[in-house]
Each structure stands twice: as structure tokens, then as C-alpha cells.
Amino acid sequence: MTYTLKRRAMVFGAGAALGISTLMASTALAAEPIKFGVVAHLTGPLAGGEAVTHTPNIEFWANQVNARGGLKVDGEMRPVEIITYDDKTNPAEHIKAVQRLATQDEVDFMLSPYGTGFNIAAAPIYAKYNYPLVAVSAITDQIPTLTKRFPNMFFTLGTTSGFVEGVRDTLVTMRDAGTIGNRVAMVNVADAFGIELADKARPMLAEAGFEIVYDKSYPLGTPDLSPVIKGAKNAEPDTFVAWSYPPDTFGLTEQAIIEDLNVKVFYTAVATAFPAYAGKFGSKIEGNIGAGGVNPDTPIMQEYRTNHKAVTGKEADYWASATYYSSLQVLEQAIEGVGTIDRAATVEFIKTNSFDTVIGTISFNENNNSERYWSVGQWRDGVFRAVADTGMGDSVSAVAKDGWN
Amino acid sequence: MDILLSGLLLGGTYALMAMGLNLQYGVARIMNLANGEMLVLGGLAAFWLFSAAAISPLLTNVIVAPLAFVGNWLVYRFLLLPLVRRAKTQGQLEVDSILATFGMSFVLVGVMVSIHGEYFTYSFLADPFTLLGKTVALNRLVAFVGACAIGGALYYWLNRTYSGTAVRAVSVSTEAAGLVGINVDRVSALAFAIGGAVTAVGGSLISTFITLDASIGVIFTMKALIILIMGGVGDIRGAIIAALILGLVETAVATVIDPGLTLVAAYAIFLCVLLFRPQGLFGRKTT
Secondary structure: OOOOOEEEEEEEOOOOOOOHHHHHHHHHHHOOOHHHHHHHEEOOOOHHHHHHHHHHHHHHHHHHHHOOOEEEOEEEEEEEEEEEEEOOOOHHHHHHHHHHHHHHOOEEEEEOOOOHHHHHHHHHHHHHOOOEEEOOOOOOHHHHHHHHHOOOOOEEOOHHHHHHHHHHHHHHHHHHOOOOOOOEEEEOOOOOHHHHHHHHHHHHHHHHHOEEEEEEEOOOOOOHHHHHHHHHHOOOEEEEEEEOHHHHHHHHHHHHHOOOOOOOOEEEEOOOHHHHHHHHHHHHHHHHOEOOEEOOOOOHHHHHHHHHHHOOOOOOOOOOHHHHHHHHHHHHHHHHHOOOOOOOHHHHHHHHHEEEEEEEEEEHHHHHHOEEEEEEEEEOOOOEEEEEEEEOOOHHHHOOOOOOO | HHHHHHHHHHHHHHHHHHHHHHHHHHHHOOOOHHHHHHHHHHHHHHHHHHHHHOOOHHHHHHHHHHHHHHHHHHHHHHHHHHHHHHHHHHHHHHHHHHHHHHHHHHHHHHHHHHHHHEEOOEEEEEEEEOOOOOOEEEEHHHHHHHHHHHHHHHHHHHHHHHHHHHHHHHOOOHHHHHOOOHHHHHHHHHHHHHHHHHHHHHHHOOOOOOOOOOOOOOHHHHHHHHHHHHHOOOOOHHHHHHHHHHHHHHHEEEEEOOOOHHHHHHHHHHHHHHHOOOOOOOOOOOO
């Protein structure tokens, strides 16, 4: 079996979408394209998330850059070309494919993969060939250790602790305002992600004076989550927190609606920020809280969301989509800033400069970590707004959920 | 009571996953590793028609069933029958069919990714329904009724009709069935096609309450295999009883002990059946 299940080269000529200028297109195509490699989960367990958060943004970004004529390198405008491999969400395949991109395709740059484990697993190869790795879908408390070992690695979406702190702070604020009581029902998916977050949350919530009245895990892919919701309901919580993955985020929410789980805060983790979440449940999820969130009001974010939809036909999610696009902007600005294809210099440029992106200005601290991210969002009138953040400062305050209507 | 109801509903879901494979493996002797993909394909059809044209998944089955029947019949006729003819022993056919259908599962995943790479999420009958004083999800209840209808129909067909008797004869012995004038190839193709149709219909029912995606099929194949082996190969009653046992035990464990132990419980029963009744609950002893 080879790992070249799908190889896509996307070379969009300048103005291809509008068809305004064949002249520009031909000059853009005349220059040799800059090759960007990405190993994606086109199939396998993480394919659904990748298809929402990463793939459309790569398409959108390549489209935008090439519409401008490409990136200015060595004094000429060069279009970007994306080379994609599928890894079937398999770490071994992933590493082989990254190696292949580096040594066979000899791509100039690489785009970060989806999932914490994959970013970390591939980091040594990126480091070996000096590829800057601006990670997005990677959340860990090991950032200082990792970036010390791999100085070419950057983080943009926060830490595990930051994540749980966002939830805790949201709950504390709501409790202090008298909106909710102390009783929390907490469940988690029994894999590395869910277990780590639950382990962090347990002492943190207890310390903040919350009483965890129901605390259970369920295996990944559980076909019937009704016992979980029934158990939580019997514990009579004010707040329900689930450290969940996409299929169970949908499943838990559906069961909560069926069981009429009457809580003031209903938190689910990954996929709450997906447009498909609102698409499935409509107005019933008004007031639901989840991982992510954005500030949808800035003009640049609005422009991003509109154009993302126009180019890819898909709505951007309300969490890592914009951050992933921003990571591509960081790379793009660094490449143009260096002005030539020099990966080591590009890494250095990213470390020492700040970048204007759709989520605002990004710069990296001494641990290559961008300390600006939204961590908790809430569905309000069909938009998933940030209600907690680190370093952003533009979150709104969370309100109590008022039934499943 | 809660446990009994939820457990039965979950058992119905499991029966939908396993009945088709039971026919395909029990009669046509094809260990179909693309079974889960066939199920997800049914789910994709339901999702796609529901989101694009607001067609009820129940109605979708009217289209899905014949399409899946024809598709599976063609697969058997042109892809698998050459393997059946070539195979000198049952063992060889098993190896060949596992490899062929394993490959087929990748093709199906690729096709589905190119149609819709994201999660197949939609809401259909996601409403509470009060049954015997307990709340259950209406879409699960509908799927359970569907499972009962399919199971009942298959049981009637296999045990009360002429063609069903022929199918059972083939499942007992292909040679003997051939000797008494049964067209073994045709009966096998029929069983394989019906098995595929049952699985696809099951998929479209399941997609109303489980969020599927193009790559999730293998999980259903695994579950179906466990149920199939537990229940006994080639007997539709076995698949249904095993599915119900699994559903009840998983729900009981999740409610009374801990949701985290459902998988442990499922595999524990599976192990017990393998230890004490290796031919499965309704399986025939190999002579």
C-alpha cells in the first residue's frame, strides 16, 4: 500500500475566479510555483474535523494568494502550489508522507497537520529539514519543552490548562453573578484528549468551590449516550461539562434535548463551534457553550468569513478555522519578509516579528507560543461568540442557557 | 425499566448492523469487510437527500434498498463470484474475499469522502417519546421498529418460503444444495444482495441518531463481526438475539456501573460465548 492515495496540486492562476486577466495569469504561471506540502487526514477518524477546519482554508488561502499574483520571492511574483497526501489518520503513514514531502517532492514549506499528536509526531522531521511548523490544531501544556527541542515549532491555539481555565473562569463568573449554582456534572470521552482535560478540570473546579456531582467517562464511538445523560440528569447539576469529540458532541446534545436536561450551562468541547452543529440543532442550542469561539464583529473577521464561504462554498467554523488561516498568513508574511526561499531565515523571522492576521496581530513569546486565543464560546443568535479568552480581551460575558427551544 | 427499554433499542441498532453480514457470510460465504462502508453509504444517502431535498430517511429507504440490492448483486456477480469459483477450499475463499472486500472498503471510503468529507449530521425525529412512562428517542424507536420489521421479514422468508428454504440449504452445504438442483450461484448472489440492502437500510436508519462520517465504517464492521460470531454464522435468529443481549448488557453496565465499562462488558460476553459455545449461540457444531 502506498500513501499517495490522493495527490492534489492546486495551482490557481491569478484572477482565475474572476477571469479578468489572462495576462496576469500567464505571468504568474510563468514563474515557478512555490511548493507547499501538507499531510492531511482525508480519510480516517479525524477526516471529518480536517475537512471542516483545515482543507477549505488551504484552498481559500492558495486562491487568495494566487489571485494577488503569488508571493514575492527573489524579486518576482511566484504562485503557490499545494501538494497534499492522505495519511488515513495513521501516525506511521503520516510520518512517512512528511518525509516524502521533504525528500522526494522537496517542497519549499509545509502546512501544519490536524491534531496535537500528529503535530508532535512529525515535529522531528520538520526540525531536521528546518521547516517552520506553525501548529494550530495542537493544544498541550508541553509547549516550552517542545519548542526547546524543536525551535522551528510555533503554537497558536493555546494550552490544555488555558482551555480548562477558560471554562472555570466562565463558570466562576456566572456563579458569582448568581446565575448558576455549584453543582457540576462532568463527563469525558475516554481517550487521551478527554482524559487529560478531565484530569485538569477535576482539581481546578474543586479548588474554585464547585461540587462535581457526576463524573464519568465513556468509550470513543459509544453508540448510545442516553445512560450518560440520564445519569447526569439524576445528579441534578446546574452545569453540564463534556470533554467530547465530534460524534459524541452531537450525540450528547441530541440526548440532552430528548431528556430535556435542564441546566444553565451546557458545555461540549470539539465540534460545538462547527456550523454543522447549529445546522443540526437550529435554535435549540441557543446559549450552548463549547470549545473555541471567535469575535465575529471585527471587519477583518467578517471579510474572512464571507470570502471563505464564497471561495470554498463552506462556512468557516467558529474556532480553529480563522486561526488556521492566520497561521498560513504568518507563513506567507514571513516568506515575503525574508524575500527568498530560506527556511532557517523564515523560522527566525517568525520568532522576531509580529503578523497581521484575520484574528488580529500574532507574535510569539520566548517559547514560540502565541498567547492570544479564544477558549470558550457560546451560541448566540446563530453565531458562536467567544466568552472567554487569553490575551484577546474582546470576549462577551456568558449568559445562562434557557431551555431547549 | 429504563435499562430494558434503552437496551432493547440499542439491541435493535446492533441487529441492523449485523443481519446483513449474517446473510452475506452465512449463505454467500463472503466475509465482507466492506459491510460497514455499505452501512455508511446508506447513511450518506439518507443525509444527502435529507439536507438537499428534505426527503425523510424513511422514504429514502425506498430508493436505497433496491439500489443497494442491485449494487451488491453486481459486486457479487463480477467481483466475488470469480473468487468463489477459483477457491478450492472454504479457507481460501475466506482469505480471498477478505482481501477483495478490504480493498473495496477503501474504494467506498474514497467515493464517500469525495461526496461529503465532513460529518453526516442532521436532525430527524430527534424528539422525546414517552413509552411505558419512560422517555426514549423517537428516531431510535423508529430504527428499532425497522429492525423488527426487517428481522421478522427475513425470518419469515427464510423459514416459510421456497426460496428461503433454498437459501438455508445453501448455507448448510453448497455441494448438497447443488446436488438437489438448487442454483447455488444464483442463491448466493441473492443472499449477498439482500444482505447488502439490509445493511444499507440499517445505515440510513442509524444515521438519524448516530453521527456518521465517511471513514467510520470499520467500527460498524467490527461490531457486526462480534455479533455475527456471538450469534452463530448463518442463522438470522442468532444475530438478533446476540444484538439484543449486547444492547441490554451495555446499557445495564452504563447505567448501573459506569459508561466507561461498556466495551469491557461487550468483550467479556463475547469471550464467554467463544469459550463455552465457540460455534455461537445458534451456530451448528462443525461435524
